Amino acid sequence: MARKPTRKRRRRPGPARRTASRRRSGRRGRWPWLRHWKRALAVLLAAAAAWTVYLDVTIRTAFEGKRWALPAHVYARPLELYEGAPLAEADFRLELKRLAYRPAYIPEQPGTYSHSGSTWVVHTRGFDFWDGTEPPRIVQVQLGGGRVQRLTDAGGRAVDLVRLDPMFIGGIYPSHHEDRVLVQLEDVPPLLVEALIAVEDRKFRHHHGIDLRAIARAAWANLRAGAAVQGGSTLTQQLVKNFFLSNERSLWRKANEAVMALLLELHYDKDEILEAYLNEVYLGQQGRRAIHGFGLASRFYFDKPVGELDLAEIATLVALVRGPGYYDPRRHPRRLQRRRDRILDILVERNVVSAGEAAAARSRPVRVVADPPHGITPYPAFMDLVRRQLRRDYRDQDLTSEGLRVFTTLDPVVQARAEAAVAAQVAALDRARGLDGRLQAAVIVTSTTGGEVLALVGGRDARFAGFNRALDARRPVGSLIKPVVYLTALAEGGYTLAAPVDDSPIRIGGPGGEEWVPANYDHVSHGEVPLFVALTRSYNQATVRLGMALGVKRVAAMLRRLGLEREVPAYPSLLLGAVAMSPEEVAAVYQTFAAGGFRSPPRAIREVLDARGEPLKRFPLNVEQAVDPAAVALLNSALREVMRHGTGRAARQWFAPAGGFAGKTGTTDDLRDSWFAGFGRRHLAVVWLGRDDNAPIGLSGAAGALRVWSDLMRRLHAPPLDPPGEDGLEWVEVDPASGLRAAAGCEGAALLAFRPGTAPGEYAPCSTGLAERASHWLRRILR
Amino acid sequence: MRRVAGWWLLVPWLLAAGCAVPPAEEGFTPVPEAERPVVVPGRDTPPAVRRLIARAREAARAGRLDRAEALLERAVRIDPRNPVLWHYMARVHLHQGRAARAEGLAAKSNSLARGDRLLQEANWRVIAHARAARGDAAGARAAEARAEALGAGR
Numbered sequence: 047m048a049r050k051p052t053r054k055r056r057r058r059p060g061p062a063r064r065t066a067s068r069r070r071s072g073r074r075g076r077w078p079w080l081r082h083w084k085r086a087l088a089v090l091l092a093a094a095a096a097w098t099v100y101l102d103v104t105i106r107t108a109f110e111g112k113r114w115a116l117p118a119h120v121y122a123r124p125l126e127l128y129e130g131a132p133l134a135e136a137d138f139r140l141e142l143k144r145l146a147y148r149p150a151y152i153p154e155q156p157g158t159y160s161h162s163g164s165t166w167v168v169h170t171r172g173f174d175f176w177d178g179t180e181p182p183r184i185v186q187v188q189l190g191g192g193r194v195q196r197l198t199d200a201g202g203r204a205v206d207l208v209r210l211d212p213m214f215i216g217g218i219y220p221s222h223h224e225d226r227v228l229v230q231l232e233d234v235p236p237l238l239v240e241a242l243i244a245v246e247d248r249k250f251r252h253h254h255g256i257d258l259r260a261i262a263r264a265a266w267a268n269l270r271a272g273a274a275v276q277g278g279s280t281l282t283q284q285l286v287k288n289f290f291l292s293n294e295r296s297l298w299r300k301a302n303e304a305v306m307a308l309l310l311e312l313h314y315d316k317d318e319i320l321e322a323y324l325n326e327v328y329l330g331q332q333g334r335r336a337i338h339g340f341g342l343a344s345r346f347y348f349d350k351p352v353g354e355l356d357l358a359e360i361a362t363l364v365a366l367v368r369g370p371g372y373y374d375p376r377r378h379p380r381r382l383q384r385r386r387d388r389i390l391d392i393l394v395e396r397n398v399v400s401a402g403e404a405a406a407a408r409s410r411p412v413r414v415v416a417d418p419p420h421g422i423t424p425y426p427a428f429m430d431l432v433r434r435q436l437r438r439d440y441r442d443q444d445l446t447s448e449g450l451r452v453f454t455t456l457d458p459v460v461q462a463r464a465e466a467a468v469a470a471q472v473a474a475l476d477r478a479r480g481l482d483g484r485l486q487a488a489v490i491v492t493s494t495t496g497g498e499v500l501a502l503v504g505g506r507d508a509r510f511a512g513f514n515r516a517l518d519a520r521r522p523v524g525s526l527i528k529p530v531v532y533l534t535a536l537a538e539g540g541y542t543l544a545a546p547v548d549d550s551p552i553r554i555g556g557p558g559g560e561e562w563v564p565a566n567y568d569h570v571s572h573g574e575v576p577l578f579v580a581l582t583r584s585y586n587q588a589t590v591r592l593g594m595a596l597g598v599k600r601v602a603a604m605l606r607r608l609g610l611e612r613e614v615p616a617y618p619s620l621l622l623g624a625v626a627m628s629p630e631e632v633a634a635v636y637q638t639f640a641a642g643g644f645r646s647p648p649r650a651i652r653e654v655l656d657a658r659g660e661p662l663k664r665f666p667l668n669v670e671q672a673v674d675p676a677a678v679a680l681l682n683s684a685l686r687e688v689m690r691h692g693t694g695r696a697a698r699q700w701f702a703p704a705g706g707f708a709g710k711t712g713t714t715d716d717l718r719d720s721w722f723a724g725f726g727r728r729h730l731a732v733v734w735l736g737r738d739d740n741a742p743i744g745l746s747g748a749a750g751a752l753r754v755w756s757d758l759m760r761r762l763h764a765p766p767l768d769p770p771g772e773d774g775l776e777w778v779e780v781d782p783a784s785g786l787r788a789a790a791g792c793e794g795a796a797l798l799a800f801r802p803g804t805a806p807g808e809y810a811p812c813s814t815g816l817a818e819r820a821s822h823w824l825r826r827i828l829r
Numbered sequence: 830m831r832r833v834a835g836w837w838l839l840v841p842w843l844l845a846a847g848c849a850v851p852p853a854e855e856g857f858t859p860v861p862e863a864e865r866p867v868v869v870p871g872r873d874t875p876p877a878v879r880r881l882i883a884r885a886r887e888a889a890r891a892g893r894l895d896r897a898e899a900l901l902e903r904a905v906r907i908d909p910r911n912p913v914l915w916h917y918m919a920r921v922h923l924h925q926g927r928a929a930r931a932e933g934l935a936a937k938s939n940s941l942a943r944g945d946r947l948l949q950e951a952n953w954r955v956i957a958h959a960r961a962a963r964g965d966a967a968g969a970r971a972a973e974a975r976a977e978a979l980g981a982g983r
Contacts, residue, residue, distance in 0.1 A: 131877075178884065644937050661895060669937045
């Protein structure tokens with residue numbers, strides 16, 4: 047292209063010629079306007095050439111910019127099916143729905159399933175995982191009792207293990223880019239491409255960017271109709287138009303588009319142009335959000351990947367090309383249906399489909415999803431976490447253009463349950479406290495093995511991509527800190543869970559002469575109590591006394607060891623949770639409890655693959671022993687007691703098995719923050735409730751967050767912790783009043799773990815029938 | 830170099846995991862003490878986990894330790910209480926030169942391996958190697974001593 051102007055310049059008349067022309071013009075003096083015609087023409091041609099160069103650069107920049115931006119694709123965890131896999135019927139249904147598997151009478155196609163009773167026949171799509179290809183296959187899944195009972199292939203033979211395809215949960219796009227679900231030509235059903243060509247640009251494969259005959263035909267048709275009823279633009283011209291969307295409809299603009307179409311065809315082959323068209327064409331509008339490309343439109347209208355569109359849906363999308371507003375399926379369904387049926391007719395006329403296929407498609411009403419997915423991902427909070435973890439290792443530019451594939455830990459089913467629990471409970475609590483919709487929430491759910499983040503809710507409207515409270519709302523954690531104090535005592539202070547601690551009032555002088563006087567939540571001092579009681583009933587005075595005896599610095603160090611990745615000031619107020627932490631940070635700390643003393647920072651990414659599918663980086667399961675596992679087992683036995691008889695006992699009214707879990711409530715001054723962190727065998731969940739303006743919400747940890755947590759665990763069918771077993775510890779029932787060994791007759795006895803040889807030997811008065819508990823307790827202390 | 834070296838170190842594990850390696854390979858190279866004793870998955874290991882162990886073994890034989898690691902992680906997700914899986918992961922990490930991770934994983938295996946002296950011994954040997962690799966000679970000796978004690982009592 048760059049040669050053109052040079053050629054023109056060479057033709058510019060030199061001095062010799064100028065003389066000749068002057069002579070000639072003298073002869074034609076009668077027509078002075080013709081005198082400089084050659085020069086004028088030359089200038090005009092030069093201008094046209096320059097303009098062409100300008101258009102060329104413009105269109106190529108636009109094209110390349112779109113073409114090479116291959117955003118990172120992000121996937122949820124794939125569901126693994128095997129005999130014994132925990133899988134409730136409703137969860138499997140949800141998984142298949144979210145993966146856009148369609149019910150079919152006989153699941154002949156990948157991506158379909160049939161289901162009768164508890165037997166599901168699934169034709170999997172297959173997927174190229176980097177650790178091995180999962181071919182598409184038909185498997186029969188027998189569910190029962192919340193588990194996979196049997197897994198067989200089409201021939202009835204047992205299958206060990208099947209992985210479903212992972213759900214695509216979003217792309218990482220440059221911030222200036224509109225959202226897009228980019229498709230590659232080979233992912234698009236050939237029928238869509240054929241239909242598009244048949245309807246919009248029959249000569250696409252043969253023309254050089256413009257189709258003069260089509261333009262003439264359209265002009266004639268429009269003339270006859272007296273209005274613009276037909277367009278003669280080729281797909282290439284439409285693509286150019288879509289690059290520079292504007293409502294201007296001038297001849298100048300049309301001419302420019304035509305030139306750019308010709309230029310595009312000069313530089314790129316048909317498939318490249320087609321692919322760009324498929325990703326660029328404007329197909330709808332949702333508020334201020336423009337829907338560009340068939341990939342996104344397929345999600346927007348039918349909530350399925352473009353590869354799974356059927357004929358009726360393909361015809362509908364092709365119909366929309368002409369005018370997404372005019373044919374808006376949600377506002378003008380009849381108009382759209384007429385246009386779609388016309389398209390089906392054209393496809394029959396041009397032998398793209400048979401009459402029978404078209405008739406079958408025509409009999410289907412135009413149906414689009416009523417509630418289109420908002421934004422680029424249904425999981426904005428989780429995607430935010432993924433983006434942050436990726437940014438530690440990659441530049442923005444690589445993430446948005448290198449075609450990376452990111453495999454994450456998100457469990458869409460757990461996420462759906464967490465969102466449902468938040469939606470249900472937060473609304474109810476908000477109403478009950480008259481908070482006018484201002485009660486906010488954040489939830490993080492991790493797997494107790496290795497700290498994989500299974501779900502993340504950043505606010506009560508989980509679809510809203512705004513302030514991500516799960517990561518960014520750092521709030522005082524209140525009593526959530528106490529297990530850290532008690533673990534320090536158990537691991538380093540030589541305490542047992544039955545050791546006596548003092549819950550009498552305490553004053554602590556500050557360096558500036560000020561005094562801090564922590565009080566108990568119920569404003570009652572409980573005197574000497576066994577250590578575990580101070581924890582399970584969350585006594586402030588006893589905790590501060592214990593923490594001061596151990597040393598605040600030691601407690602702060604323990605907090606870091608457990609997983610808080612920053613320094614916290616070691617003030618005495620730390621002992622009651624004056625330290626502000628995000629739900630994610632709390633999860634990191636409690637993760638270490640749930641994993642028996644092994645620290646695994648919460649991670650959202652398993653691996654990142656390059657465009658060729660080779661791992662660029664893995665984020666391997668990482669466990670590091672942070673604390674003596676035995677000490678954590680002691681602590682956890684007390685945290686179970688929190689759920690049985692302590693501040694978490696209310697959970698059982700919402701979730702019966704809650705007594706088999708371990709957890710802790712947290713409440714801050716004037717009831718501003720309501721926290722709960724708790725775990726079973728598989729799940730750890732941290733819930734925070736509060737207001738963005740930090741005003742009181744009138745909810746303690748037990749009255750607020752615990753409710754959301756219980757509802758969540760109920761929805762997850764979360765399994766409780768294993769009953770005490772072969773762990774080398776001594777499990778003993780202890781009387782909470784005396785801290786002595788309990789037996790039948792003792793009310794509210796706690797089942798606690800002790801290191802061998804440290805359990806209380808003496809029986810409590812309740813066990814022997816003695817009534818003088820208090821004096822017995824006193825005697826023991828005085829002795 | 831490390832990848833090649835890792836391959837040899839894995840031989841006993843490959844053997845343990847299912848005799849897929851031709852017996853001729855057994856005497857190829859002096860087997861470092863860290864690979865003794867040989868640990869096999871328990872009899873109650875679910876078929877899905879066995880399948881993944883077998884595939885991890887194949888991957889390791891092909892020199893793809895990252896793949897072996899990923900397959901073992903899948904197995905751990907299915908059967909997180911299985912100390913043998915954590916032990917295998919510890920070995921794979923050790924052979925990839927990630928001593929700190931190997932030690933953490935071996936300790937995790939130990940925390941789940943109550944009463945299984947053979948597995949505990951194997952874990953302490955991994956820990957001894959990991960510590961030696963990090964230049965902690967005293968720690969390595971202590972771990973070695975624990976392994977010896979467990980081995981003697983077996």
